[in-house]
Amino acid sequence: MLGEEAADDIPDAFRILDADHSNKIDVDELEAFMPIIAPxxxxxxxxxxxxxxxxxxxxxxxxxxxxxxxSRGIGRDIAFIGAEVKHY
Structure with missing residues (x-):
């Protein structure tokens, strides 16, 4: 469960990720932030x-x-998975 302050930040994060201002975030918009979230x-x-x-x-x-x-921690899960990926 998210704290109140974190929950209040979700709409702001959404607006930042919604690069084309379509009120929806597509995979390309999220992928643009992947190097920051989970390189x-x-x-x-x-x-x-x-x-x-x-x-x-x-x-x-x-x-x-x-x-x-x-809220479900999926972003955290993605970052965790990214940290575990090994490149040989």
Whole structure:
């Protein structure tokens, strides 16, 4: 569960990630931030996790879906997976 301050920051994070101001975040917009969030996570990991919260199956996240993703710790999970990926 998120603290109140963290929950208040979710809409701001959503607006930052929504580069085209469509009120939806697509995979490309999230992938643009992957080097910051999880530099070693493969893009397929991001897509798989987005599918977990994409209720209308449009491949994009609206604010409600994004809030669900953050609240469920999926961003943390992606970052953790990225830290575990080894490149040989």
């Amino acid at each position: 070693r996570a493969p893009p397929r990991v991001l897509r798989e996790h987005i599918q977990k919260v994409d209720r209308n199956f449009d491949g994009k996240l609206n604010l409600t879906e994004f809030t669900d993703m953050v």
